[in-house]
Amino acid sequence: MTLKVHNTATRSLQAFEPLEAGIVRVYGCGPTIYNHAHIGNFRTFLFFDLVHRYLDWSGYEVRFVMNLTDVDDKVIESAVESGITITEKTTPFGEAFLADSSTLGIRPAESYPRATDYIGAMVDFVQRLVDGGHAYPADDGAVYFSIASFAEYGRLKGIDTSTLKVGARVSHDQYDKEDARDFALWKAATAEDEQVEAAWDSPWGRGRPGWHLECSVMSIAELGETLDMHLGGEDLVFPHHENEIAQSEAATGRPFVRHWMHGRHLFVEGKKMAKSLGNFITLRELLDEGHDPAAIRHLLISSHYRGDLNFTRQGLEASGSALQRLLDFESRLKGLAVDAGADPSGLATIASEAVESFRGAMDNDFNSADALAVVFGFVSSVNAALDAHPAVIAADRDAALAALHSMDEVLGLLEVASASRVVDDDLAAYVEQKIQERSEARANRDFATSDAIRDELTGKGIVLEDGPDGTRWKVG
RNA sequence: GGCGCCGUGGCCAAGUGGUAAGGCAGAGGACUGCAAAUCCUUUAUCCCCGGUUCGAAUCCGGGCGGCGCCUCCA
Incomplete structure (x- = not known):
């Protein structure tokens, strides 16, 4: 039994093995905190949570770090509109994000580095790239990464960058790049940047970090030059993660990430969630509608993270029913009368087999849909056994309860449900x-x-x- | 134009070579004072057409349909 994970870089399942035995270093690309995260974001973060919890459950010491992006074009634009600084803009949304994460039972990361806390390290990193001939300051005050200096560029996405339709959708006229494919590591500060306090001193004048830079710098600072896993939404594969690889490996000369994992985007009522469609749903809206956070969690992990998942109210109702079945089952076990003289019920065997099947499901690239099926199969088996054996010995009951709770340490369903059902x-x-x-x-x-x-x-x-x-x- | 994904019962969703997990919903039955919970029974030849194979939902080719990335985005 070994954990197999899908690696975006090879587009295949690989046996997982951390660089350092027993310890897993995981970095998750977190949200940009200029508004509330929506449930699509949370599908991805719940996928991170499954990885986090399962690695932990499997006995690894997990060092999980997730960034909170607090300076980029969107943040600045939003702060300008509100007439406040970026810190004033991002602080409340960062807190709201962590609160929402907690509501959904997402385990806290070891740390949540923010880009603005690493400006000095980013400047040093850019300098290192310039010194190594991988980056160059341009006349426009920005520093660009030179893609021509990194032969491996395009490997993650599996594309030949020479075929990119450069300039097709973005005007590059405004930049002074040597090559249109080059990307900004450092951007010159504008008046608006200064206005919202998103500008810092650097060897190239006042400016601010480019978006791609922060993850490389912060992950290396917090976890080291080579990460075991780097997680993100599918949209980040290119160019974000491609750029991270380029700048990181160019700077350190070492492999940046051993396993790249990307989660598929959520759909809502059959359509891609997009602002233009007006179908963004936040966790808070669903809670206001009276939905149970545990049911939301169930729905968002009921499909494999790389598969399609269409979020619907109907599906949420179904998840609520499924969750209730789990709760009723737990309640039945807890209230079960034990009898020291009872006949063998077979529960201990059913329990251990279920946990092993569960492990098999999760070992297969964190297949939570399959794992959920194992849990419900376990519920059915135990219910049937209990109907046949009204009284069981304490050890049998305890084994069944322990198995249920063990699996829930990964799924977090009963955990979240009970947290939202406290009765005074x-x-x-x-x-x-x-x-x-x-x-x-x-x-x-x-x-x-x-x-x-x-x-x-x-x-x-x-x-x-x-x-x-x-x-x-x-x-x- | 380039790269890639998906199409399984009423709905959702596992399953990558040996004759289809699980959840929700529906129907019938058992249990119950009535319920609730639970159990039992019941609903699929896996988009279509070819091919490979003793054998395919699973591999190959073609078709139809849906979608993603290539641009800020989880």
């Missing part, structure tokens, strides 16, 4: 008391009273389930 003690006590009253009524076959109590609780969002061992309740 007063309500819990009230419900317990009502259930007691209802039990007495039922014992007297006073079903009118019994049903009245149940209806009242239903009105409060409490669902009752009568079983042989008493009445269970849950937040519906």
